[in-house]
Amino acid sequence: MVRRYIKLYFLLAGAYVRSRLQYRLSFGLMCFGIVISEICLLGLLGALLAKFRTVNGWTWAEVVFLYGLGNLAYSFMRILGSQLDDFDRYIIRGELDGVLIKPVPPLFYILANRVELIHVSRALTSVAIFVVAFHLSGIRWTLDVALFTLTTILSGTLIMFTLMLISATVALWTTKSGKLTDLLISATKEATAFPISIYPLAVRLLLTFVLPVAFVTYYPAQQLLQKGEFLGMPELFQFGAPVVALVMLCVSYLFWCSGLRRYHSTGS
Amino acid sequence: MPIITVEHLSKHFKVYRRRTGFWGNLSSTVSRKHDIIKAVDDVNFSLERGELVGYIGANGAGKSTTIKMLTGILVPTSGHIDVMGLTPYRQRKENTRRIGVVFGQRTQLWWDLPVIDSFELLKHIYEIPQNLYKQNLEFFSEMLQLQPFLSTPVRRLSLGQRMRCDLTAALLHNPEILYLDEPTIGLDVVAKEQVRQFLRQVNAERQVTVILTTHDLNDVEKVCQRLIIIDNGKIIYDGGIDDLKKRYGKTRMLIVDLAQAYSDIQLEGVDLTRRDGNRIWLAFDRDTISASEVIAQLTARYEIQDLTISEPEIEEIVRRIYELGVH
Numbered sequence: 252m253v254r255r256y257i258k259l260y261f262l263l264a265g266a267y268v269r270s271r272l273q274y275r276l277s278f279g280l281m282c283f284g285i286v287i288s289e290i291c292l293l294g295l296l297g298a299l300l301a302k303f304r305t306v307n308g309w310t311w312a313e314v315v316f317l318y319g320l321g322n323l324a325y326s327f328m329r330i331l332g333s334q335l336d337d338f339d340r341y342i343i344r345g346e347l348d349g350v351l352i353k354p355v356p357p358l359f360y361i362l363a364n365r366v367e368l369i370h371v372s373r374a375l376t377s378v379a380i381f382v383v384a385f386h387l388s389g390i391r392w393t394l395d396v397a398l399f400t401l402t403t404i405l406s407g408t409l410i411m412f413t414l415m416l417i418s419a420t421v422a423l424w425t426t427k428s429g430k431l432t433d434l435l436i437s438a439t440k441e442a443t444a445f446p447i448s449i450y451p452l453a454v455r456l457l458l459t460f461v462l463p464v465a466f467v468t469y470y471p472a473q474q475l476l477q478k479g480e481f482l483g484m485p486e487l488f489q490f491g492a493p494v495v496a497l498v499m500l501c502v503s504y505l506f507w508c509s510g511l512r513r514y515h516s517t518g519s
Numbered sequence: 520m521p522i523i524t525v526e527h528l529s530k531h532f533k534v535y536r537r538r539t540g541f542w543g544n545l546s547s548t549v550s551r552k553h554d555i556i557k558a559v560d561d562v563n564f565s566l567e568r569g570e571l572v573g574y575i576g577a578n579g580a581g582k583s584t585t586i587k588m589l590t591g592i593l594v595p596t597s598g599h600i601d602v603m604g605l606t607p608y609r610q611r612k613e614n615t616r617r618i619g620v621v622f623g624q625r626t627q628l629w630w631d632l633p634v635i636d637s638f639e640l641l642k643h644i645y646e647i648p649q650n651l652y653k654q655n656l657e658f659f660s661e662m663l664q665l666q667p668f669l670s671t672p673v674r675r676l677s678l679g680q681r682m683r684c685d686l687t688a689a690l691l692h693n694p695e696i697l698y699l700d701e702p703t704i705g706l707d708v709v710a711k712e713q714v715r716q717f718l719r720q721v722n723a724e725r726q727v728t729v730i731l732t733t734h735d736l737n738d739v740e741k742v743c744q745r746l747i748i749i750d751n752g753k754i755i756y757d758g759g760i761d762d763l764k765k766r767y768g769k770t771r772m773l774i775v776d777l778a779q780a781y782s783d784i785q786l787e788g789v790d791l792t793r794r795d796g797n798r799i800w801l802a803f804d805r806d807t808i809s810a811s812e813v814i815a816q817l818t819a820r821y822e823i824q825d826l827t828i829s830e831p832e833i834e835e836i837v838r839r840i841y842e843l844g845v846h
Contacts (some may be wrong), residue, residue: 255646264644270631273672279782349627351592353644354615515594515608518587 256359264366271368272423289376293318296444307448312387313476314445319381321443321468324407326374333367336436338419339428347514358507369513388476399474406492407467409440413496413503414462420503423510435462440481443468448482463499466492521565522696522728525587528598529752530559530584558584560752561598568695571722571729573739573760582732584700585749589730603695616645619689619727623701626685627674633670634684638691645692651689659687663717671710678741686717690727697721699731703738715741736830748840755840770839772829773801773813778822786816797824802822 271278296318300311309317341347341361350357390396397453418435422428442464447455458465473480474489481488533553559581566572576582587593588600591607591614600607607614628637642652653781659703660666668676676684682702689697703711719830721727721740733739739746739760746763748756756763773789777797784791784799788808793800803813810828817823 259643262640266629266632266636266640269636270629273631307610345622345625348587348592349622349625351611352615352618354612354646355644409570515592518584518593 256355259355260359260363263360263363265420267365268368278369283368285373286367286376289322289373289380293380297420306448307334308480309446309478312384313472313478316384316388316476317446317468317472318444319377319384320403320407320472321440323374323381323404324411324467325423325440325443326370327404327408328411328415329370330367330374331408332362332415334361334365335412335415336432337429338432339422339426341515342422342426346410357511381463390475394476396426399471403471403475406470406496407443408491409496410463410467410499413499414439414464416503417506420507437450438462438500439464439467446480448474448480459484463495466495467492522568522570522603523564523566523730524599524601525562525564525585525589526599528559528562528588528600529557529596530581530593531596532556532558545683554830557752559588559595559749560614562749562752562754564747564754564757566730568726568728569722569726570745571718571743572731573743573746574730574732574749575734575736575739575746576732580749581752582749584699584752586700586730586732590618590698591615611716616692617695619692619694619697621682621685621689621697621699621702623682623699623704626681627682627688628673628684630674630791631672633672634665634676635669637673637684637688639689641691647692655691655693659690662720663687663713677710679706679713682706682710682714683717686714690721690725693725694727696728696730699729701733702731703733703735710739711735711738716741750840769804769806770802771805771810772828773810774801775799775801775817775823776825778824781821784821786813786820789813789816 271297293315296314297311300306300314305311306314341350350360352499353360414435415432418428418432420428421431439462442458442462447458447465447469452460455465458469470484470488471492472478473486532555534556535553538737562581562585567727574585584593588595589602589607591611594608602614603617605614605617609786609800628634629640632689638652638656641718642645642649642712647655660669663686665683665687668680673681673684697718703714718729718731722729729742731738731742743760746756746758746760747754772792775798777799780797786801788803790802791799801813803810814826
């Protein structure tokens with residue numbers, strides 16, 4: 252059963268990649284564009300920090316560390332969940348009906364149908380940035396650190412993914428949700444790049460409890476960088492990312508199911 | 520035992536009324552009033568295995584809504600559906616394994632990939648055993664002459680070729696029921712004929728039960744044995760196609776452009792059904808009066824610029840049934 256779905260996932264994703272490679276030039280240009288934009292953003296970050304030296308007590312290396320960590324989670328989320336970018340197309344064009352007549356779970360089918368490899372270029376850039384930042388921050392590689400880092404990246408990817416899923420699901424009520432998803436994607440990406448201590452309390456609470464992107468970079472970084480900056484939140488939050496990811500996974504999936512039930516009773 | 524049983528099936532949609540203007544908009548977000556649209560209203564029918572049924576009606580009559588409930592996409596508001604012992608919306612996955620669906624307007628194939636790749640993917644999605652897959656692919660490629668374009672990307676196929684591929688895609692997993700939503704829409708005469716012949720053959724040789732919705736009465740005449748007509752969500756006719764034609768389909772329509780707008784038009788054996796400036800629509804029964812007789816009468820009394828004869832369209836037959844009632 253599980254093997255069947257893994258195989259099917261790779262077959263469907265492979266079909267998408269092959270379709271995409273029919274337009275090689277556009278594929279190549281988009282990869283190139285992503286890498287360039289990443290480098291520009293990093294340059295901007297460097298320029299800003301060269302002027303201000305530190306951000307709320309965070310050094311350049313530490314901020315780049317946050318940026319690299321957030322960007323890694325972001326790029327994995329974009330590779331695996333890019334179909335959620337414009338999920339509303341499924342409803343506007345009636346493509347969801349085509350999904351519902353297949354003997355596979357709809358969400359699985361939708362996700363597998365588009366695995367966007369252009370974001371691999373972003374992931375590779377992020378890995379490079381992250382490795383350099385890791386080194387600059389003076390963190391020593393141990394097995395514990397490696398495992399914690401991997402769990403953090405995985406949890407971060409999941410947290411970002413579930414936020415995307417929730418905003419895409421809104422389309423099952425409103426028909427359109429593309430703009431909301433775009434907004435949420437860029438907002439979460441920005442929010443993970445800087446220590447949340449730069450924001451007022453209300454925004455910090457929002458980023459912790461409502462759109463929990465602070466668990467993608469900020470709280471886990473407390474552990475990795477040994478910052479000990481908790482802003483009055485429990486210290487346990489530095490280990491909270493996997494729990495938050497699981498809770499968000501359940502919440503977003505239940506939301507998706509109720510959206511689908513609504514679609515079943517109203518159609519498009 | 521019937522393969523599909525539908526009892527007192529209804530589907531109602533809430534349509535929210537929007538008021539215009541700023542205050543109207545504001546108040547409709549606070550208290551939304553809605554109308555209930557009865558897309559499908561107390562529909563009953565049952566199909567035996569191997570039947571070939573045309574499900575027709577005007578736009579918005581409730582055809583697609585019924586098909587969507589039968590395929591498990593929509594949950595009925597009330598009523599009962601039994602498809603091969605399953606309730607489609609509750610046992611969606613089991614149901615989809617045993618049915619095939621073709622949407623005429625939307626292809627289920629992978630747009631940028633060669634046709635054969637779509638078939639291969641469907642093999643895995645439906646878990647079709649390799650030998651059955653090979654056997655079916657051979658059978659359909661030969662029947663529909665797919666061989667020349669099996670390795671062509673779907674986006675480069677003509678509409679007719681694509682429909683043939685979509686039909687194959689829907690049948691590879693040996694479904695017991697095939698639902699077709701307007702399979703001949705946009706096709707030329709030759710391609711339409713191919714699709715019709717294919718459907719008859721699949722039905723005869725593989726005992727696939729076929730339900731098709733269409734706007735083209737020719738599809739129904741050439742393919743179906745039985746016809747269900749739905750209008751405003753209610754079934755207004757369910758029976759043999761010959762019976763229907765005998766009763767309602769004898770009417771031909773003569774559309775005439777007169778040289779001037781005659782105030783009073785008098786013709787024998789002919790009904791003046793519509794009039795728009797100099798153009799008039801005349802309905803006549805071909806058993807009682809021939810087209811040439813009608814034209815002779817016309818030319819004798821009026822000056823004519825142009826005329827065309829049209830076969831009865833589904834909309835026209837539905838309208839007549841609706842007006843006259845079913846006897």
